[in-house]
Amino acid sequence: MKNKKIIIIIVIAILAYFALLFFLTRDSLEENYKVKTYNHLLLGYDTALSWHNNTWEPIVNFDEVLKQRTFNVYVNNQYAGDYTLELVKDTWQFYDQNNRRTNFGGDILAVTDQTNLEVVNYTLEDITEEDIEYINQILNNDNLHIDYLEQLSIAEKIIFDFDNDHINETLYNIATIYSEYYSETENVFQLLLLHDENGDTQIIKEIVRKRDEYNLGYGYLLSNIIRIDNSNNYDIIVKRFIPYGNQGDCHLIYSWNNGTYENVNQCE
Numbered sequence: 001m002k003n004k005k006i007i008i009i010i011v012i013a014i015l016a017y018f019a020l021l022f023f024l025t026r027d028s029l030e031e032n033y034k035v036k037t038y039n040h041l042l043l044g045y046d047t048a049l050s051w052h053n054n055t056w057e058p059i060v061n062f063d064e065v066l067k068q069r070t071f072n073v074y075v076n077n078q079y080a081g082d083y084t085l086e087l088v089k090d091t092w093q094f095y096d097q098n099n100r101r102t103n104f105g106g107d108i109l110a111v112t113d114q115t116n117l118e119v120v121n122y123t124l125e126d127i128t129e130e131d132i133e134y135i136n137q138i139l140n141n142d143n144l145h146i147d148y149l150e151q152l153s154i155a156e157k158i159i160f161d162f163d164n165d166h167i168n169e170t171l172y173n174i175a176t177i178y179s180e181y182y183s184e185t186e187n188v189f190q191l192l193l194l195h196d197e198n199g200d201t202q203i204i205k206e207i208v209r210k211r212d213e214y215n216l217g218y219g220y221l222l223s224n225i226i227r228i229d230n231s232n233n234y235d236i237i238v239k240r241f242i243p244y245g246n247q248g249d250c251h252l253i254y255s256w257n258n259g260t261y262e263n264v265n266q267c268e
């Protein structure tokens with residue numbers, strides 16, 4: 001009888017021990033699972049995101065992700081190879097499979113190697129007088145105007161089939177903020193605009209500032225066009241910057257959602 005009691009106490013103690021162990025390690029097991037199985041995306045030196053269940057969120061366990069995962073690295077939207085990465089003084093260090101260190105300049109995109117992600121190697125087209133005419137029609141609604149091409153401090157244009165319907169769209173990213181050429185108009189602007197062949201126009205992002213604030217705040221440059229899991233629509237990524245230094249640098253992802261492009265991640 002006494003033995004039986006002892007056995008029951010021992011069994012309860014063992015069960016309690018494992019239950020406690022489970023509760024204590026559950027969080028770290030979960031974190032480890034995320035590190036090893038989630039898709040992770042690094043944009044430039046400033047943005048680190050996890051992709052899971054169609055949602056982007058900041059990478060929680062950054063050092064662990066870097067330690068445990070290999071990345072497909074793209075430089076200026078061209079595949080540069082598979083590397084492990086380390087962040088040293090705000091700069092990526094790249095290590096190949098033989099642990100040799102390599103340096104890359106330019107626009108960096110790194111994605112964990114099991115992610116189904118396509119990176120488009122696009123070409124920027126010249127903005128023409130015809131483009132200016134079209135953009136002025138859009139701007140007229142906001143009392144803004146481009147008088148001549150050289151006024152644009154940012155003039156980016158991509159012709160690409162963003163929705164896979166075999167008809168190209170035109171993406172414009174243009175700005176007069178930071179422009180040295182003073183306009184007669186009162187305000188300055190930054191505009192990210194998608195124009196399709198049907199004549200439909202979507203203003204994805206528009207910033208308007210007073211003329212005397214033309215040199216303040218953030219500007220935005222096109223950074224990447226990507227597609228995840230063979231999705232029908234491509235995502236557009238822009239880099240937020242200020243002209244001097246890298247404070248506040250951040251990448252914004254715009255994804256197609258119910259007929260419009262929407263920003264799907266946060267910048268601080």
Ligand SMILES: [Ca+2]
Pocket residue numbers: 160161162163164165166167168169
């Ligand atoms: Ca299309």
